[in-house]
Amino acid sequence: MRPFLITILALAPALASAQPTPSQIDGAAANPSVSQGGGTGTETPIPAAVKPAPPVIPPAPDFPNKPFQAFGLWGDYFGKLTADPEHPADKPTPAPDSWFGKIQRIVQDTNRDAEKAKEQGGEHAQDAVATTGALALAEVLTEPPPPNVPPQVVEAARIQTATMLNRVAAEGDKRPYTSSLGLSEAVLQADPDNRDALNTAAGAQFGLGRYPEAVRSASRVTDTYQNDERALTTRALAYYQMREYAKAYEDAQRALALNPNNKPANDVANLSKSRVTTAADLKLDAAHAHMAEQVAREAQAQIEEAGRAQTALRTPPARIDAPAPSTDKAVLELLHRSAEKIKLQDYRGAHEDADRALEREPGNPAALQARAAAASLLGEYASAVDDASAALERDPQKVDALYTRAQAHAQLGHHQLALADADRAVSLRPADPFAYKARARAREGLGDLAGMLEDYRSAARLGPQFDAELRDVASRYGLSLDASGAVKGATPAPAPRRGRFWLMLGTSVFGGLLVAWGLLQAAVGRRAAAPPKVAGASDSTARALAAAGGLGAGYEVVRTLGQGGMGVVYEAMDKALERRVAVKKMRDEIRLDERERARFLQEARIVAQLHHPNIVEIHTIVSEGDDLYLVFEYVEGHTIDQIIARKGRLTIPEAQWVLHGVAKALEYAHARAVVHRDLKPSNIMMEKDGLVKVMDFGIARQAKDALAKSTMTGTVAGTPQYMAPEQEEGVVRPESDVFSLGAMLYEMVTGTRPYPAPATTASKVNKKYQKASRLLADLPPELEKLIDDCLEPDPEKRPRTAAEFRQRLDALKAPTPSPAKAA
Known part of the structure; x- marks a missing residue:
C-alpha cells in the first residue's frame, strides 16, 4: 500500500x-x-503579455x-x-x-x-x-x-x-x-x-x-x-x-x-x-395491441418533440443565413419561457407564451414553431400543422418545423405528407438520425417496410441510441437484420388510420385509478372526450383476460385502460348488475409473494367496507389461483391535478368545495381506523356533476410498500411533496392525512406546491416553505393560518381531525355548489 x-x-x-x-x-x-x-497604492494591471497562462x-x-x-x-x-x-x-x-x-x-x-x-x-x-x-x-x-x-x-x-x-x-x-x-x-x-x-x-x-x-x-x-x-x-x-x-x-x-x-x-x-409490460404481455386482441403500440409511438414522438423544443433556443443556428429568433427582448423572453414550460410539461402555458410572442411580433418563425411544438404536445395536431407550415413559409429550411409537421401529419394519418417533410429533413440534415427516424415512421404508415427498415438502419448508424428501436421494429414485423438487409417473413403493416387514434382510449379516469401513460399523461388529461364503446372487441379481450388468470364469466371486459402502479387496469361490464366497473389485475410483486398478498388482501377488505359518497368503492375482490383482481366503482371525470394543470389554480370557493368532500371522506374513514397515507390531487376525482371522490384508500400505499420491498430500496413509498414528515419515519396517524390536506390546499389556491421536489424531510421539519400570501396577495389570513397549522412538523400541533380542518375551511365562506365541475 x-x-x-x-x-x-x-x-x-x-x-x-x-x-x-x-x-x-x-x-x-x-x-x-x-x-x-x-x-500599496493603486493596483497596476498586469500587461497582457505577462498575464499567467491558464x-x-x-x-x-x-x-x-x-x-x-x-x-x-x-x-x-x-x-x-x-x-x-x-x-x-x-x-x-x-x-x-x-x-x-x-x-x-x-x-x-x-x-x-x-x-x-x-x-x-x-x-x-x-x-x-x-x-x-x-x-x-x-x-x-x-x-x-x-x-x-x-x-x-x-x-x-x-x-x-x-x-x-x-x-x-x-x-x-x-x-x-x-x-x-x-x-x-x-x-x-x-x-x-x-x-x-x-x-x-x-x-x-x-x-x-x-x-x-x-x-x-x-x-x-x-x-x-x-x-x-x-x-x-x-x-x-x-x-x-x-x-x-x-x-x-x-x-x-x-x-x-x-x-x-x-x-x-x-x-x-x-x-x-422482465418487468416491462408490453402489448404482448397484456394478451390483448389485435385491435387493442395495435392501439397500444400506437400509444407507445406517440409517447416516444412527444418525448422527442419536447426535447427539440427545449433545445431550439439554446442551439446556435446551423446556417449563416438563418434568421435570429428575434431582436425584441420581450419576444426572446417569452420564447425562453415557452421552452422552460415545455420542460415542466406545462404545454398549455407554453402555447400561451408563444401566443404572446406572436402578438408582439406576428409571423416570427421561432414563435410559430414554439406554438406548433406546444400544440403537438397537447395533441392538437391540425393546429401544429398550421403553425409549422407558417414557420416554413418564412424560413423554408427550418428543420425543427419540418419535424413537428411530419409528426403531426403522421398522427393525423397523412403519411404521404409526413414522408415529404421527412425527405426534406433528410436532404437538409443528412447526418441527423432523427431525420431518418421521421422518414422511417412515415414509410411504416404507408406500408413500405423495406424503406422503413433501411431508414431505421441509417438512424442507428448515426445514433447508437436508435439501435434498440431498429431491433424492436424488425422484431415487430418479422424483418431480417442480416447483412444482406433482405426482408424475410414480413408481417403486413396495418392499414393507415385517419383521425386521432387516442380518442379510442378515452380520457376519464376509471375506477378511481389514474392511468399512467408516461409523458402523455398531462396531454391526454387535457383532451377530454366521452368514453367510447369499442365494438366487437369485448369477447376476445375477455378471453385473453380469462386465459391470463380468469376473472370469471360474470364480467365482460370491454377494453384495456392501461397499467398503473398496482397493475393492469381494464374497463369491464358487470353482467349480473348491468353496470360498468373498473377491474385491476394485481402485479406480480403482490400476487406472487404470499406475505404481501395476505397483507394486501387484508387492507383491501378493510377498504371495501368503506361506503361513502366521497370515496371510490371497491365492489369486490376476486382471487383466482395465483391471480388477484379488484373490482372498483367506475368513475368518469377528471383528477384535481388535471384541473389545476388546466386552470393554473383554483379559486378559494372551488378549493373549499373540493376539500370539503375530501375531508368528509377522511372523517368517515378515520372513524373506522383507515388512514389514506397517499393523499394528493391525482388521487381525487371530480365527476362531471361536481361530486368529489377520493380514491386509492390505503391499498395504493400498500402496493407501493410491496414494490419498495421487492426492489429492496429501503425507502418509504409515497409522494414526498404531500407526505407528512413522520410518515417518512414509518409513523402513520390520522394527522398525517391532515398534513396532506394542508399541502393540497396550498397548491390549489396558489398553483404551486409548498414543498416542491425534492421535498426533503429537513425542509418540512423546519417549515421552510414560501408563505401562500406571498404568492396570492388577497389570501384571507384565516386561510393562511389554516395552511400553516396543517403543515406543522409536529402532528400534535396540527388540526387533530379532518372534521376540524373542514369546519375551519368552511367558516371562511360556505362552499357553493359544484363550482369546479370538470369541463
Whole structure:
C-alpha cells in the first residue's frame, strides 16, 4: 500500500508556491487598493503579455472504491493540479489556518492516523480513517478559496473530491454522498451546466436515495450530450429504483450501445426487461395491441418533440443565413419561457407564451414553431400543422418545423405528407438520425417496410441510441437484420388510420385509478372526450383476460385502460348488475409473494367496507389461483391535478368545495381506523356533476410498500411533496392525512406546491416553505393560518381531525355548489 508521506512530499512545495502569505490575504481584504503582490497604492494591471497562462488540468484519476487507495490517488492528483514548476521546492509551508494549510494538515493527519489504524485494526480501520480524511477535505474545499487560486483549479479539485467520495461511500453511510453533493453544487453555482459536476451530483443524489433528483441532474447532461454514458447509466439505475422499468431499460440499452461492457447498464437492462409490460404481455386482441403500440409511438414522438423544443433556443443556428429568433427582448423572453414550460410539461402555458410572442411580433418563425411544438404536445395536431407550415413559409429550411409537421401529419394519418417533410429533413440534415427516424415512421404508415427498415438502419448508424428501436421494429414485423438487409417473413403493416387514434382510449379516469401513460399523461388529461364503446372487441379481450388468470364469466371486459402502479387496469361490464366497473389485475410483486398478498388482501377488505359518497368503492375482490383482481366503482371525470394543470389554480370557493368532500371522506374513514397515507390531487376525482371522490384508500400505499420491498430500496413509498414528515419515519396517524390536506390546499389556491421536489424531510421539519400570501396577495389570513397549522412538523400541533380542518375551511365562506365541475 502506498503511504501518504510520498503524497505529502510531492504536495507541500506545490501548496507553498501557490499560497499567499496571511498578510497579503488580510491586506487585500482590508484594503481593496492593496495589490495581490503585497505593495500599496493603486493596483497596476498586469500587461497582457505577462498575464499567467491558464493552469493545465491533469487527467482525472480512476478512483478505486477502497478509501485508503483513493485518498492516495487524490493526493497525487491535487499535487499535480497545484504544481508550479517555476517556483523552487524550498518555498515556506503555507500558514496552518489557510485554505492550503488546512488541506496539508488533513493529508498529514490522515496519513499518520491511517498507518496507526492499520497496525491496530487492519485495512478496514485504515479505510475508515481515510474516509474521515476525505470528508474533512470536502469541508475545506467547500469554503471560498484564496483569491489567487485559478477558478479552474478550484473547480477540478472539487469535482474530483466529489467523485472520490461517491466511489468510497460504504453501504449505509450517507456522509460521503452528502459531502459530494455539496461540492458538486458549489461548482454548479458558478457553472450551472458543468457536465462533470452534474454527473457527480447525479451520482450523489442516487446514493442518497433521491432518485427523481438524480434523474433531473443526469437529464441536464443528456440534454446537451445525448451519448454521455455516465449520465445514461446513472439515470437508468435511478429509473429502476423508481420502478419506471421501461425508461430504465431504454437508458440502459443506450448506455450499452456506447459501451457493451458496461456491467451496471447490462444488469439494469436484464432486470428491467422482465418487468416491462408490453402489448404482448397484456394478451390483448389485435385491435387493442395495435392501439397500444400506437400509444407507445406517440409517447416516444412527444418525448422527442419536447426535447427539440427545449433545445431550439439554446442551439446556435446551423446556417449563416438563418434568421435570429428575434431582436425584441420581450419576444426572446417569452420564447425562453415557452421552452422552460415545455420542460415542466406545462404545454398549455407554453402555447400561451408563444401566443404572446406572436402578438408582439406576428409571423416570427421561432414563435410559430414554439406554438406548433406546444400544440403537438397537447395533441392538437391540425393546429401544429398550421403553425409549422407558417414557420416554413418564412424560413423554408427550418428543420425543427419540418419535424413537428411530419409528426403531426403522421398522427393525423397523412403519411404521404409526413414522408415529404421527412425527405426534406433528410436532404437538409443528412447526418441527423432523427431525420431518418421521421422518414422511417412515415414509410411504416404507408406500408413500405423495406424503406422503413433501411431508414431505421441509417438512424442507428448515426445514433447508437436508435439501435434498440431498429431491433424492436424488425422484431415487430418479422424483418431480417442480416447483412444482406433482405426482408424475410414480413408481417403486413396495418392499414393507415385517419383521425386521432387516442380518442379510442378515452380520457376519464376509471375506477378511481389514474392511468399512467408516461409523458402523455398531462396531454391526454387535457383532451377530454366521452368514453367510447369499442365494438366487437369485448369477447376476445375477455378471453385473453380469462386465459391470463380468469376473472370469471360474470364480467365482460370491454377494453384495456392501461397499467398503473398496482397493475393492469381494464374497463369491464358487470353482467349480473348491468353496470360498468373498473377491474385491476394485481402485479406480480403482490400476487406472487404470499406475505404481501395476505397483507394486501387484508387492507383491501378493510377498504371495501368503506361506503361513502366521497370515496371510490371497491365492489369486490376476486382471487383466482395465483391471480388477484379488484373490482372498483367506475368513475368518469377528471383528477384535481388535471384541473389545476388546466386552470393554473383554483379559486378559494372551488378549493373549499373540493376539500370539503375530501375531508368528509377522511372523517368517515378515520372513524373506522383507515388512514389514506397517499393523499394528493391525482388521487381525487371530480365527476362531471361536481361530486368529489377520493380514491386509492390505503391499498395504493400498500402496493407501493410491496414494490419498495421487492426492489429492496429501503425507502418509504409515497409522494414526498404531500407526505407528512413522520410518515417518512414509518409513523402513520390520522394527522398525517391532515398534513396532506394542508399541502393540497396550498397548491390549489396558489398553483404551486409548498414543498416542491425534492421535498426533503429537513425542509418540512423546519417549515421552510414560501408563505401562500406571498404568492396570492388577497389570501384571507384565516386561510393562511389554516395552511400553516396543517403543515406543522409536529402532528400534535396540527388540526387533530379532518372534521376540524373542514369546519375551519368552511367558516371562511360556505362552499357553493359544484363550482369546479370538470369541463
